[in-house]
Amino acid sequence: MEYLGQYKAVYKAKSGCEDILAKAQDGGIVTSMFAYALETGIIDGAIVAGPGSEPYKPEPMIATTVEELFASRGTKYSISPNISLIKEATRSYGLDKIGIVGTPCQIQAVRKGQLYPIGLRDVPDKIALALGIFCMENFPYQGLFQMVEDHCATKIDNVTKMDIGKGKFSVYTERGVNSQIPLKVTHKYEQPGCHVCLDYVANMADISTGSVGTPDGWSTVFVRSAAGEAAFNKAVEAGWIVAESMDGVKPGLELVEKLATEKITKNQKYLEHRAHKEHAALKPLRNPYI
């Protein structure tokens, strides 16, 4: 299996717009791509993880303006069921060209939905731009809350940013980095379904992006499909995105590949373990992959 998937090009990139960068998670690639695509009619709306009723609890929303996109900037390390709006987007919102951002599993769901639109009438040909974000794991909200409030001893209302990188979960407040805990502490709070996940860099997205591989403030960007390539190149041309070669960038693709390999081989082992071959007395657990 190719852990990084097929791609046409890979870049070190960031937004060309300071306003987007001010509150973006990394290089502001997701918000910039959608803003550019909205302005130029490549999409007529985007399904993003908007703010929810509790701090850092994401709520899927359909953004049809740049202002709404701005409200969705930044990573929320909890589950945002973005696909739940994919049919609604074509109905109440009347979108014909949908943008959607999602974790690798969500992009898999989009592609399955396009090829097997069992309950997704008229959705398949309305997906105009699917942006994937790298993802090692995700946390149910109650778990995230406990990580922040208990382990990091920080009130979640005061948090201005959360980040996972270099083996640590970091919580920022207005005063800067407030608390860091090693990921070995956070593992037990991960969503169980993440442990059977076989994709790290959203191999099925039009464009996928994440922080790993490039210096702080920049993003690593894989341009994968024809639609992704066309949109990305135009966004670069129009100045919405600044893209540079990955050659010589540290830690570079090597680290991305290392993490992808680690994640996928670990989860493949776990899937094998679930088959309970070593215990004749245990029935196997279900394996979704065929």
Added chain:
Amino acid sequence: MGLLDKLKGLLFGNEAVSEGKQDAKPGAKPADAKVEQKPIITKPKEEKPVADKITVGHVHMSGCTGCLVSLADNYEGLLTILDKYADLVYCLTLADVRHIPKMDVALVEGSVCINDECSMEEILETRENAAIVVALGGCACYGNTTRFCRGGQQNQPQHEGYLPIGDLIKVDVYIPACAPTPQQIRNVCLMAYLLLKGNDEQKALATAYLTPLMNLAAAGTEACGCDLMTEVINQGLCCGCGSCAAACPVRAVTMQYGKPQIERDLCIKCGACYAQCPRSFFSFDVCGQYESITNLIAEVMKP
């Protein structure tokens, strides 16, 4: 050659496909190659034009005709299918044929009323006359709304026992949901065509595509929103994507704290949520080729 390799050969031509690396020659990149690739269906079509269509029938059991309307909702796409790939040899609503003929594919809509002798005969005849039986829609697959029947309806108040067709005959392929979507029906028809009329590689693609829908047929005749709990969350597989909520036709599924919450009284047992879930079944071979398969479908559906 593994299935994946076969698919690659099929979709990208036989040149080596570079994966995970940027290709030095832009012209040889996989996606470029596959756009120029001739659609795999045009070839048999040109060689043997109309004669080699498959025969398809629509068998109407106890259903509301919503499934058939959905098939028709492919609009000009339906005409393309009938023009190039399939002859509609039986369909009480659209074709003037009174008895179930021999056919390649039977699309069966509705469940079977076991209190009605005629229905019992027809479902048996369908199985005997069709090479592939497709349960079209929630009623045929899982009983769906007919599960809730207590009898007493006009003008046959004694009719109260309704079974999904799989409880009476062997079924090959399921298309769940109420109503099933026009695009899903179209894809199954095109894949059935490839399976029966294609070359080896086309058959491999069709088999890979249809396998999960065949597995659903083999898995049983009961469906409920509860499957999301019993088969996905309880099994430690849910990723919180929300596909189930999007798929449900009656909005019985909402997402709460990143997991589906099922309003069980609203659920009509159509099976859409579970079948849509990426953690019910997921094929990297098929979904990984979404771009080429999507392009292919668009190409062959051109009038």
